[in-house]
Amino acid sequence: MSYVTKSPWIIHYDGSSCNGCDIEVLACLTPMYDAERFGIINTGNPKHADIFLVTGSVNEQNISVVKQIYEQMPEPKIVVAVGICATSGGIFRECYNVKGGVDTVIPVDVYVPGCAARPEAIIDGIVKGLDVLAEKHANMPKSSVSASDAAEEKVKDEDMAIEVRYYGKTAEELDEDIADERVSDAQSVKYYSSSDKDADDSGDKNNGKEEV
Amino acid sequence: MGKRTIIPFGPQHPVLPEPIHLDLVIEDESVLEAIPSIGFIHRGLEKLVEKNEWPEMVYVIERVCGICSFGHGWGYCKSVEGNLGAEIPPRAEYLRTVWHELSRIHSHLLWLGLLADGFGFESLFMHSWRIRETILNIFEETAGGRVIFSVCKVGGVRKDISDEKLKDIVKTLDGIRKETAELTNVFLEDVSVRSRLSGVGALTKQDAEDLCAVGPVARASGILQDVRLDGHGAYPYLDFSPCIETEGDCYARCKVRIRELFQSMDLIEEAVSKIPAGDIEIKLKGNPSGEFVARMEQPRGEAYYYSKGNGSKYLERMRVRTPTNANIPALVKTLQGCDLADVPMLVLTIDPCISCTER
Missing domain, CATH: 1.10.287 (Helix Hairpins)
Known part of the structure; x- marks a missing residue:
């Protein structure tokens, strides 16, 4: 699986969490745990991201935000629900404004339990997610594979015999x-x-x- | 005169770990008006008092905010204890004070990191958070959790810290004092950092008073306001005077928090030297039946905890009013007339905790 050797970039959105999981997500990237040494970067742009970390449950107000971020991310993408609130609503499950876990809105691939989820658990969850990401990449229809990936595959398949086209010319x-x-x-x-x-x-x- | 444009800021924004939305009305490069809208992470946890018995409710209140979690738990306990008329053993009060001040150090270091990240000084962000991990380790050693450690309960604290461990904590804090000084010197002395913060978003003393700013925002504008002066916990027995600055700009707010960082270390050291032996909790009788308001000085400012009991196991009403909520009018005021590029700085220097604000 050559795809996962590349560094995945994450995007983080706080659904309605208490901050506990958010600061632990950031703690994963800082020197103690240092996921950044693998090139994992917390990006602010959904179009650059491979992994969507959601902390906290969803409510009426942020459903559209969560959906928008998810839809703007390019394929393949995975969603990691961090913390018990993102998984099921947790301690706030019975609150009137909480609709439940993130999976009520978008498909979730990995659930990370904990209140607040520990950085070790979050990293573990992301590593689990990488397998899913590789699998999704392998199962993607060819038409939606990006141009650079298609070129790369061709190089491997036909032993460097690539048809170069420049402004549509052979x-x-x-x-x-x-x-x-x-x-x-x-x-x-x-x-x-x-x-x-x-x-x-x-x-x-x-x-x-x-x-x- | 340029054309007026509205630029949306948030709820998902690189400098914001939490969602808040601002509609920035801009003309050329300067902001004319900022219209905040909140409610992205409203949960409605105050309503949970009807479903959780009052001793259990402390777990919910601790999750008002993950950063100042201990302080929220303490505020709620204080409110219910006041309702019950309970006297808390002094050792418990001292231990609470130690944990609360440790929370303040962790919160301020976290904030310094976010501020550095906000103005693009990535390595400073990393160093702040590296030092912060020391505090989280102390939490884990003494209470078992890193950010939410549920050690406060109505009537005292759940765990004792041995005297040796307390001395260890002081030793650890002494160890990071030098590193922290090196770190904060960059914030205070570095030319590029100063030029980013000095004179930006000044809030006058009059404005701060009129808009009811609290905490470091108010103290940076020269207002002497700190709930720790009111004498709860172990603060009456400690040598404490609030850190006040007068400029009211981003730099002053940064400086107040940096001074508080070292003050908290001193307070912990003093508390450890004075801590009495004795019980850490008392047995409580009966159910709360009156009304009580407790106030707490959170890292972000003053917070209120109101509880109303009706003699049953369930409280009738619980209300939390948090510091960021009080500081949003001040933020909107400082945003008027600032440059678009300074907006992240201004939003960050009130140390927004949206999770607190919306609960």
Whole structure:
């Protein structure tokens, strides 16, 4: 699974947690636990993220926010519910404004228990999530695989025989174009770079021929 | 005159660990008006008093906020103890004070880190949080949890700290004092940090009074306001005077919190030297039947805890009013006329705890 050797980036959203899990998520990235040494970065942009960490349960007000962040993330993506509130509502389950765990709104792949979830548990949950991420990547339909990934796979499959296309042209067409360009470039260079009269004359002659 | 635009800020924003939404009305680069909207993490936990018996409710109140969790638990206990007319053994009060001041150190270090992250000083953020882990280790050794450790109960504390352990804590704090001084010197002396904070978002003393600012925000504007002066816990027996600054800008707010960091270390040291032997809890009789308001100085400022009992095992009403709630009007005031680029700084320097605010 080559995909998981790349560093996943996470995005974190606080559903309606008490902060306990949020600060533990941040503690994972700071020197004591230091998940950043593996290149795991807490990004603020959903479009850069692979893993969506949600702490706290969902309520009417933030359902749309959670959904929007989830929808903006590119495939493949996984959701990790951090803490007991994100899993089921936890101690706040019976509150009038709590709708329940995050899985009532978006699909959740890994549940991390704890109140507050310990950094070790959160890291463990993310590592579990990486397997799911790799699996999702493998099962993705080919059409939705990104261009760079497709190119990479082709390199492996056909032993470096890649069809390069530049502005929609194949390699052969491109070679012809380049050859043509070289001819015209040589002419133009001759025309513009020369300050002596001969070149100017030849240019004039050409123009004259065209007119004829 | 430029065109007026409304820029949404939050609820999901890189500098915010928690969701708050601001509609920033801007003209050119300066903010004319900021319209806050909150309610993204409202849970309605006050209503849970009807479902949890009053000794159990402390677990819920501790989860008002994960950062100042111990203080919330203490505030609730104080409120119910006042309702019951209970006298708490002095050793329990001293232990509560030690844990509360440790919470303050952890909270302020956390905030310093977030502030550094806010102005893009990543390594400073990492160092703040590295030092903070020492405090979390002390929590784990003494109470068993890292952030929410449920050690406060109505009538006392659940666990005792041995005298040797208390001395160990003082030793540990002495160990990090030098590191912390190195760290905070960067905040106070570094040219680029100063230029980011000095003179930004000044709140005058008059405004702070009118808008009822609390905690470090009020103290940075020159208002002498600290609930610890009222004499709860072990504070009457300790040498304590609030840290006051007068400039009222982001730098002053930062400085107040840094001074409090060291003050808390001193307070813990003094409390450990004076702690009496004795019980750590008392047995309580009966159910709360009156009304009582307790006040606490949280790391972010003054918090109220109101409880109303009706003689049964369930409280009739419980109300928490938290410091960030009181500081939002001050924030909106300072946001008027500031640069768009300073908005994260201003939001961060009131030390917003949205989870507290919305409960």
